[in-house]
Amino acid sequence: MKAKKARTIKKTLQITVLCLFAAAFLLPKGSQSYLMTGIAAAGVLVSLAILIIPPLASGLRKLRIPTGRATDTGNGNSDLETILIRQISYQITDTLQSAFPEATWEFAEPLRLSHLLDGDAIRLSTRNTGNHNFAEVSMDEYGSLHLQMLTVSALKRKGDKAASPDIPKVDPASWYSLIGKPFLVEMIGNLQAKGHQKLFIGEQGDVYILNGKEPEVKGKLEHFPPKAYWPALLQVFADDELEAAETENAVEITWA
Incomplete structure (x- = not known):
């Protein structure tokens, strides 16, 4: 569509220039010099317009900045909240990998930033962390993160209440x-x-x-x-x- 429109404009300009040149030969000699000067000036202006306007319009289109407030990312968090949670996740990873270099982890349930800001302990599921398979992270009033490694038994042995999967075992080391x-x-x-x-x-x-x-x-x-x-x-x-x-x-x- 754009190419067809450009060809139409080019053809129209060519016809216009031919008509101007034809008119130059039909006018009296005294007026031809003024007309030729006008034709030359028009040609320069048209050429500049062809060269400058399309790139300028394209550049302006690229500079369009979307407006509006932060949008929801589909997981219940705004763009800003998602970025903050991602930065917190990097801190958790650095802390875990300082003790377990190959550690990886996931939030045990979807996290909202308000949980951490309220001082709630957030449960993490961890891998490659020795005998530990969970951790809890919390944030104090100064914004510092605190991480505690946990071992949660997957099975409950008969008559052993301490092996309940809901009771974490703390590793002092x-x-x-x-x-x-x-x-x-x-x-x-x-x-x-x-x-x-x-x-x-x-x-x-x-x-x-x-x-x-x-x-x-x-x-x-x-x-x-x-x-x-x-x-x-x-x-x-x-x-x-x-x-x-x-x-x-x-x-x-x-x-x-």
Whole structure:
């Protein structure tokens, strides 16, 4: 259609130019010079129009910018929300692969960004993560992501309630590698610089020092393993050259 239209315009211009030249020969000699000048000027203008207008129109068409608000991508998320979730996914991948280089994962159920912003723990299904097949990720009030590795049994053994697929088993070593160690390295460094020699971690993950006999909370460890896992956790601390002991309701960590 466009090619046919271009040929029609070209043919029309050719006929127009021929008519102008024919008129030039029929006019008196005194007027021919003015007409020839006009024909030449018209030819230049027509040529420029043929050369410039089509590319210019094409360029303007390419510069058209769609307007309107963010659209839904088909999974219940807006374009912006999808981009943010993708960036969060990259962070999760980097964290997982820092401990398990070949790890891959999927959200256990479709994720909306509001779930993370509300502080909810999001379940992940993981692969190539050693003995772990799940993880939970959450976001704190500062926007930092926290990841906890889980092992969920696929089968329930007869008479063994702990093997229920709904009850995750925490691996203290993975928790320490992904969450505990980065937090404690900074915390111990800050406390040691101020003359302290020990800290305590309560059952809910509260990290505190004793001001006389009163606890002074300095921070909180997310997803701190339950008390049943403390013996294994003490061994993890010992393997990392941290002196730790279990008290009645806390884990005590000391350093020289």
